[in-house]
Amino acid sequence: MIDNIDLSLVDWSRAQFALTAIYHWLFVPLTLGLSFILAIMETIYVKTGKEEWKRITRFWMTLFGINFAIGVATGIILEFEFGTNWSNYSWFVGDIFGAPLAVEGILAFFLESTFVAVMFFGWNKVNKKFHLVSTWLVAIGANLSALWILVANAWMQHPVGMVFNPDTARNEMVNFWSVLFNEVAVDKFLHTISSGFLLASMFVLGISAWYLIRKREEQIAKKSILVAGVFGLLSSLMVAYTGDASARTLSKVQPVKFASMEALYDGKSNAGLIGFGILKDADKKIGGKTEKEFAVKIQIPGLLSVLTGGDRNSYVKGLSDLISGNEKLGLISTSEKIQNGRYSRDVLTTYKNARLNNDSSKVDSLKKVFNDNEFQNRYFRYFGYASVDKPEDVIPNVTASFYSFHLMVILGFLFIIIFSVALFLLFNGTISKRKWFLWIALLSIPLPYIASELGWLLTELGRQPWIIQDLMTVSKAVSRISTGSVITTFILFAILFTGLLISEVSIMVKQIKTGPKH
Amino acid sequence: MTAMISQLFLQHYWWIIVSILASLLVFLMFVQGGQSLLFTLPRNNIQKTMIVNTLGRKWEFTFTTLVTFGGAFFASFPLFYSTSFGGAYWVWIAILFSFTIQAIAYEFRSKPNNVLGRKTFDMFLFLNGSLGPFLIGVAVATFFTGAMFKLNIMNQVRWATPWYGLEALLNIRNLTLGFAVLFLARINGLLYIINTIDDDELAERSAKALIRNSIPFLIFFLFFVISLIFSSGFAADPITGGITVEKFKYIHNFIQMPFVMVLFLAGVVAVLFGIGITVFSKSHSGIWFTGSGTILAVFSLFIIAGFNGTSFYPSLADLQSSLTITNASSSQFTLKTMMYVSFIIPLVLAYIWYAWKSINNSKITEEEMNSEEHKY
Numbered sequence: 001m002i003d004n005i006d007l008s009l010v011d012w013s014r015a016q017f018a019l020t021a022i023y024h025w026l027f028v029p030l031t032l033g034l035s036f037i038l039a040i041m042e043t044i045y046v047k048t049g050k051e052e053w054k055r056i057t058r059f060w061m062t063l064f065g066i067n068f069a070i071g072v073a074t075g076i077i078l079e080f081e082f083g084t085n086w087s088n089y090s091w092f093v094g095d096i097f098g099a100p101l102a103v104e105g106i107l108a109f110f111l112e113s114t115f116v117a118v119m120f121f122g123w124n125k126v127n128k129k130f131h132l133v134s135t136w137l138v139a140i141g142a143n144l145s146a147l148w149i150l151v152a153n154a155w156m157q158h159p160v161g162m163v164f165n166p167d168t169a170r171n172e173m174v175n176f177w178s179v180l181f182n183e184v185a186v187d188k189f190l191h192t193i194s195s196g197f198l199l200a201s202m203f204v205l206g207i208s209a210w211y212l213i214r215k216r217e218e219q220i221a222k223k224s225i226l227v228a229g230v231f232g233l234l235s236s237l238m239v240a241y242t243g244d245a246s247a248r249t250l251s252k253v254q255p256v257k258f259a260s261m262e263a264l265y266d267g268k269s270n271a272g273l274i275g276f277g278i279l280k281d282a283d284k285k286i287g288g289k290t291e292k293e294f295a296v297k298i299q300i301p302g303l304l305s306v307l308t309g310g311d312r313n314s315y316v317k318g319l320s321d322l323i324s325g326n327e328k329l330g331l332i333s334t335s336e337k338i339q340n341g342r343y344s345r346d347v348l349t350t351y352k353n354a355r356l357n358n359d360s361s362k363v364d365s366l367k368k369v370f371n372d373n374e375f376q377n378r379y380f381r382y383f384g385y386a387s388v389d390k391p392e393d394v395i396p397n398v399t400a401s402f403y404s405f406h407l408m409v410i411l412g413f414l415f416i417i418i419f420s421v422a423l424f425l426l427f428n429g430t431i432s433k434r435k436w437f438l439w440i441a442l443l444s445i446p447l448p449y450i451a452s453e454l455g456w457l458l459t460e461l462g463r464q465p466w467i468i469q470d471l472m473t474v475s476k477a478v479s480r481i482s483t484g485s486v487i488t489t490f491i492l493f494a495i496l497f498t499g500l501l502i503s504e505v506s507i508m509v510k511q512i513k514t515g516p517k518h
Numbered sequence: 519m520t521a522m523i524s525q526l527f528l529q530h531y532w533w534i535i536v537s538i539l540a541s542l543l544v545f546l547m548f549v550q551g552g553q554s555l556l557f558t559l560p561r562n563n564i565q566k567t568m569i570v571n572t573l574g575r576k577w578e579f580t581f582t583t584l585v586t587f588g589g590a591f592f593a594s595f596p597l598f599y600s601t602s603f604g605g606a607y608w609v610w611i612a613i614l615f616s617f618t619i620q621a622i623a624y625e626f627r628s629k630p631n632n633v634l635g636r637k638t639f640d641m642f643l644f645l646n647g648s649l650g651p652f653l654i655g656v657a658v659a660t661f662f663t664g665a666m667f668k669l670n671i672m673n674q675v676r677w678a679t680p681w682y683g684l685e686a687l688l689n690i691r692n693l694t695l696g697f698a699v700l701f702l703a704r705i706n707g708l709l710y711i712i713n714t715i716d717d718d719e720l721a722e723r724s725a726k727a728l729i730r731n732s733i734p735f736l737i738f739f740l741f742f743v744i745s746l747i748f749s750s751g752f753a754a755d756p757i758t759g760g761i762t763v764e765k766f767k768y769i770h771n772f773i774q775m776p777f778v779m780v781l782f783l784a785g786v787v788a789v790l791f792g793i794g795i796t797v798f799s800k801s802h803s804g805i806w807f808t809g810s811g812t813i814l815a816v817f818s819l820f821i822i823a824g825f826n827g828t829s830f831y832p833s834l835a836d837l838q839s840s841l842t843i844t845n846a847s848s849s850q851f852t853l854k855t856m857m858y859v860s861f862i863i864p865l866v867l868a869y870i871w872y873a874w875k876s877i878n879n880s881k882i883t884e885e886e887m888n889s890e891e892h893k894y
């Protein structure tokens with residue numbers, strides 16, 4: 001169990017998972033949001049009976065279909081990569097993590113794939129109402145799919161609802177509801193799906209703007225802007241609200257990630273919220289790691305304290321508190337966590353050996369130790385720290401966390417402005433004439449994609465070195481296969497996904513240029 | 519004791535669910551089987567278009583079943599998931615690769631500006647159609663023939679060959695089941711095409727192709743079944759969990775679970791009957807028999823692989839590392855929670871049936887292909 005492994009294997013396995021996840025996430029948010037936009041448009045068609053709404057729906061549905069297929073294609077790889085590349089992880093947590101994946105398949109994927117067939121092919125085969133219901137079920141199915149995988153991801157950020165079983169050497173679920181209603185899961189789900197709604201709204205808004213620039217399909221474009229503007233504005237407000245809630249939860253459950261994304265080394269009360277900043281290397285070090293400091297920053301004084309603790313005097317923990325410990329705050333140091341983790345690992349190893357040697361009195365007494373609350377809360381909760389070498393190793397990449405978070409937030413506020421302006425110009429009837437805005441809307445299409453990927457970079461890079469917060473590091477989780485195999489599959493997938501992406505974008509652009517069918 | 523019984527019940531329950539998903543998957547691979555015939559079966563472009571479209575409206579079911587099969591296996595027998603996927607790396611990656619290229623091929627093949635060209639996407643369909651069923655057959659065969667892995671005391675897998683799963687391709691029995699599954703998928707594909715496309719000439723060509731595919735299927739299938747009858751299996755001691763090699767294990771399983779043997783034989787008869795009525799009386803309903811026969815036969819093979827104290831994933835490298843439904847399963851709590859979730863499966867099957875019927879209530883025709891907006 002304590003064997004050393006080639007670090008490049010870990011890096012390549014991470015690279016392969018990141019590649020798959022990043023590609024997958026280029027397509028999924030549009031599916032999440034556009035499915036609802038289709039459902040709304042088709043509802044208007046069924047309610048009003050106006051054929052042009054059917055044309056609008058069918059046009060966006062064509063684009064939906066192109067995007068949907070490639071999201072499915074990348075998704076299957078992700079599901080199985082938990083096994084192929086992270087097999088030790090899969091065993092260590094399979095009892096908890098597998099369940100949401102199975103529920104996802106049974107409840108959500110079938111809903112989505114069954115009714116997507118009716119949605120695409122049913123126009124002339126089923127009646128209007130059944131077709132409309134199918135479109136709604138696709139939207140619900142797609143978003144339910146997101147729910148379960150996000151529950152699984154949330155558990156990796158904040159493991160709850162389980163106990164460790166030394167006999168099987170794995171964590172076992174004891175409370176399904178606390179896994180499902182994990183506070184991280186609830187925030188994450190709402191934040192993620194609303195960001196998908198936002199992204200799809202920007203997609204619809206931008207493409208419609210292009211038609212207006214080209215003076216084509218004016219009616220369809222304006223009606224689409226109406227739906228996308230309202231849906232987009234509501235979603236961007238929800239993104240901001242749920243983002244704030246996520247950050248608050250983060251400050252409680254993953255304080256190291258939180259301090260990293262704020263680049264906060266020394267904790268303080270009356271801490272300011274950084275609106276914009278540029279980092280540079282500082283002279284100070286934590287352990288062997290150089291600290292970062294701000295070359296430039298714009299901050300709102302006291303706001304970080306207010307947001308996390310409710311008032312200006314509340315203390316926000318910095319990285320040095322978390323690494324070195326802080327008695328006043330009741331924080332133990334990372335080196336103590338490492339010691340406690342190693343102790344719990346030694347107990348486990350002794351237990352396993354006693355089992356192997358059929359030493360039943362030793363097995364019994366150690367089993368009692370395991371069931372003891374004190375052991376669980378003081379030692380075993382730091383089990384993962386056993387494989388951490390130096391305390392500063394638990395600090396993620398501060399630069400990456402800081403920039404990905406802040407850029408995402410800045411973009412988030414920009415989206416609120418863009419949707420508000422779009423609706424304002426639409427309602428006062430001047431949108432077709434405002435070329436400057438139409439160009440901004442068109443050129444903004446990539447921005448939600450960037451913001452969304454940044455969110456995931458923060459989530460996953462900010463958790464390093466953990467695969468499961470405090471319980472398992474990525475290097476313990478990796479499948480022990482040859483690095484060469486992983487490099488080969490990485491290259492294969494990189495070529496395949498890139499080829500498919502180029503093909504997808506080219507088809508999409510062509511369909512947009514062709515426009516809605518008459 | 520009640521806890522023990524209940525855990526044992528749940529493990530069996532979940533093995534049944536996994537087996538059902540596996541048998542549905544093999545049936546639904548008629549989509550793949552049809553794809554593998556794409557370059558040889560149709561005489562002209564319109565026939566090809568009709569074939570692609572009748573299969574294309576169902577590809578998602580196969581795909582989703584595969585994903586759900588993976589998810590359910592992960593949730594109920596995580597030690598299999600971590601052992602096999604993390605060890606027999608190349609076999610699973612090859613399977614995934616072949617399904618990834620399928621997922622976009624339908625949607626992209628006839629769209630303008632698709633960069634790679636229609637031929638490439640058709641080749642993707644052909645590759646998925648041939649490799650998918652074959653490799654899945656090979657992977658499933660290792661449930662009987664075993665794999666090269668060792669588990670340490672923390673249940674972490676180490677593969678005992680540097681080939682990470684590719685060595686399964688050197689075993690003749692694995693290859694035989696791979697080819698049997700491939701030809702079965704092609705048979706089901708042909709019967710589905712006959713059933714859903716309104717084109718007499720295509721139906722005739724398909725019926726001829728059916729004979730050509732049934733012969734190799736029977737040879738490979740019989741070879742595998744006979745080898746199974748004579749082969750030893752890995753048996754787990756019900757009390758200690760220790761694994762021993764038992765001669766004629768699978769024939770014992772059939773005899774000790776006669777109901778499963780009946781299911782298996784009924785499945786084989788139904789497969790043959792479906793082929794027979796198509797070849798001899800030009801029926802268009804062969805898929806109903808061959809399809810259900812496929813489900814029954816695959817289901818019963820899975821049952822004898824895992825029930826009656828049999829190791830469903832024997833280790834050739836370390837006997838005691840072999841996986842059984844008892845030592846590889848999730849905890850009682852998880853299995854029970856998942857069981858409640860599984861109660862929804864009949865509802866899922868019901869709406870799939872309803873939606874499927876409403877799309878398939880009339881056959882695909884040439885006219886429809888010329889007027890349909892969402893055409894592959």
